[in-house]
Amino acid sequence: MSSDPHHSIISGLSSDVLEHTEVKVSKCYQCGKCSAGCPLSEEMDFPPSVIMRMLQTDNPDLEEKVLRSFSIWVCLTCEMCFARCPMSIDIPKMMDYLRERSLKEKKANPKAKEIVAFHKSFLDSIKYTGRLYEIGLFIDYKARTLKILDDLALAPKMLKRGKLNIFPELIKDRSGVAEMFKKSSKKNNT
Amino acid sequence: MTLGFYPGCSLKGSSREYAESVLAVAKAFDVEIEEITDWNCCGATAAHNLNKELSLALPARILSLAEKQGLKEIVVPCAACYSRLTVTKHELSKDPLLKATVIEANGLDYSGSVSILNIIQMLDKYITPNLGGRVVKPFDHKVACYYGCLLVRPHEILKFDREEDPQSMDILMLKTGATPIDWAYKTECCGAGLSVSRTSSVGRLSGKIIEDAKDRGAEAVIVACPMCHSNLDMRRDAINTFLGEKVDIPVLYITQALGLALGIDRKKLGLQRHFVKVTV
Numbered sequence: 001m002s003s004d005p006h007h008s009i010i011s012g013l014s015s016d017v018l019e020h021t022e023v024k025v026s027k028c029y030q031c032g033k034c035s036a037g038c039p040l041s042e043e044m045d046f047p048p049s050v051i052m053r054m055l056q057t058d059n060p061d062l063e064e065k066v067l068r069s070f071s072i073w074v075c076l077t078c079e080m081c082f083a084r085c086p087m088s089i090d091i092p093k094m095m096d097y098l099r100e101r102s103l104k105e106k107k108a109n110p111k112a113k114e115i116v117a118f119h120k121s122f123l124d125s126i127k128y129t130g131r132l133y134e135i136g137l138f139i140d141y142k143a144r145t146l147k148i149l150d151d152l153a154l155a156p157k158m159l160k161r162g163k164l165n166i167f168p169e170l171i172k173d174r175s176g177v178a179e180m181f182k183k184s185s186k187k188n189n190t
Numbered sequence: 191m192t193l194g195f196y197p198g199c200s201l202k203g204s205s206r207e208y209a210e211s212v213l214a215v216a217k218a219f220d221v222e223i224e225e226i227t228d229w230n231c232c233g234a235t236a237a238h239n240l241n242k243e244l245s246l247a248l249p250a251r252i253l254s255l256a257e258k259q260g261l262k263e264i265v266v267p268c269a270a271c272y273s274r275l276t277v278t279k280h281e282l283s284k285d286p287l288l289k290a291t292v293i294e295a296n297g298l299d300y301s302g303s304v305s306i307l308n309i310i311q312m313l314d315k316y317i318t319p320n321l322g323g324r325v326v327k328p329f330d331h332k333v334a335c336y337y338g339c340l341l342v343r344p345h346e347i348l349k350f351d352r353e354e355d356p357q358s359m360d361i362l363m364l365k366t367g368a369t370p371i372d373w374a375y376k377t378e379c380c381g382a383g384l385s386v387s388r389t390s391s392v393g394r395l396s397g398k399i400i401e402d403a404k405d406r407g408a409e410a411v412i413v414a415c416p417m418c419h420s421n422l423d424m425r426r427d428a429i430n431t432f433l434g435e436k437v438d439i440p441v442l443y444i445t446q447a448l449g450l451a452l453g454i455d456r457k458k459l460g461l462q463r464h465f466v467k468v469t470v
Contacts, residue, residue, distance in 0.1 A: 020242075039378060039379045039395055040379075040391070043391060074384075074388070074391070076235075076339075076379050076381065076382050076383060076384065077235065077238070077239075077339075078339040078343070078379035078382070079339055079340075079343035079344050080339070080343070080377075080378075080379065082343070082344050083343050083344065083345065083353045083354065088346075090344070092344075096238050096239060096242060096245075097242070099239050099240065100239075100240060100241065100242060103240060114387040114388065115384065115387045115388060117387070118236070118383075118386055118387040119235070119236035119239050119240050119383075120236075120240070122234065122235075122236035123233075123236050123237060123240065123241075123244075126199075126230065126231040126233070126248075130228075130230040130231065131199050131202070131229075131230060131231050132199035132200075132203070132231050132234075134199075134203050134204060138386075141386065141387075150386075150389070151386065151389075154424070157465065158204060158424075161462070161463040161464075161465075162206065162463055163203065163204045163205075163206065163463060164203060164204065165202070165203050169202060171228050171229070171230055172228050173228055176251070176296075177230050177248075177251070179296070180244065180247045180248065180251065180296055181244065183243075183247075183295055183296065184241050184243035184244040184247060185241065185244070
């Protein structure tokens with residue numbers, strides 16, 4: 001990526017965001033409502049309004065910081081920012097794009113390791129069975145994160161209440177679903 | 191007319207009491223329900239966080255199966271699945287190029303003809319108009335109706351109720367004999383998909399919700415989403431740790447509270463499956 005400002009205006013991250021999500025970061029006038037209403041902003045390295053400002057600058061160093069930020073992963077897509085934005089900027093949709101891009105460029109924030117691992121374990125689970133298999137998800141997640149002891153006490157309590165299936169539910173057209181994964185991940189890192 | 195049913199994964203596993211209570215209430219009013227055959231997971235948070243194309247392809251397959259089955263209308267009780275399916279239908283209808291990538295590339299037959307109802311819309315359409323005289327055990331409690339995020343947002347796409355002070359669940363609960371309270375956390379996020387990967391965040395977010403409900407005298411929290419339920423119920427230890435006290439307000443699905451008012455057996459509504467004992 002060039003550091004020439006004129007070049008980055010046409011090829012920077014903000015224009016990629018626009019192309020893929022129709023979100024125009026230039027519309028943001030920094031009122032801060034998104035950050036004020038965001039339930040996770042206190043856990044973020046940059047609250048949503050600051051992410052918007054960083055993207056507006058078209059500065060490659062700041063764009064890099066956005067893609068490597070913890071913010072984009074701890075965002076829960078609760079849609080509160082979008083609901084309150086006076087300019088109706090679809091920040092959650094933009095966050096989805098930034099996450100996908102960050103993963104593709106292998107820039108996911110190390111602090112987000114568990115969050116990314118959980119999403120990957122979740123998708124792996126449905127890739128093979130078509131439906132979520134909760135025990136399989138837990139085992140896969142623990143293997144990825146080595147968080148062996150976390151939530152270990154939860155499983156027997158769930159079993160006792162009939163909330164865990166011992167065996168996965170297998171759909172018939174598993175190859176159809178697997179094919180969908182294959183097609184969509186060609187362009188992706190999932 | 192037969193109403194299609196997309197349970198989604200949670201309703202077959204950790205939230206099976208939601209499915210049990212939905213079906214019990216539907217049965218009590220002779221609403222004919224037909225599950226979509228060979229349905230798959232909607233992809234949930236994971237798919238739209240990591241892979242946009244997949245996050246549309248998975249729900250598109252579900253909607254395509256519903257069409258093939260001749261269903262005109264489906265109920266999706268899980269708020270997260272409801273959101274994914276509705277967003278997919280919306281995105282595919284407005285972007286022909288995207289539709290080509292998702293539908294044609296995956297060889298799906300999809301016209302976008304199925305209408306998607308969330309649980310409140312389903313109850314308002316098929317149950318509440320016939321409620322008169324059926325409430326035999328009024329749910330005479332102060333309740334905090336908790337809508338969460340995905341049932342009401344984004345309004346641009348869902349076009350259902352108000353985004354920050356929704357009323358539909360409160361109105362429904364009034365009809366069961368309950369007293370819905372006015373409170374501040376109706377649509378604040380519970381922590382949703384971070385339940386496993388960042389449980390402490392869930393303890394904080396869900397803790398604030400339970401705390402406000404308690405401070406305003408709620409005897410039960412009413413929900414319409416399995417993720418909200420599991421965070422507020424199954425994660426009560428993390429919540430109590432955050433709050434520094436033991437709060438034992440139970441969390442009920444709207445169909446469980448309604449079922450109780452209709453006099454349906456507690457076991458048939460799956461109340462024994464909760465972590466926080468249902469004392470109401």
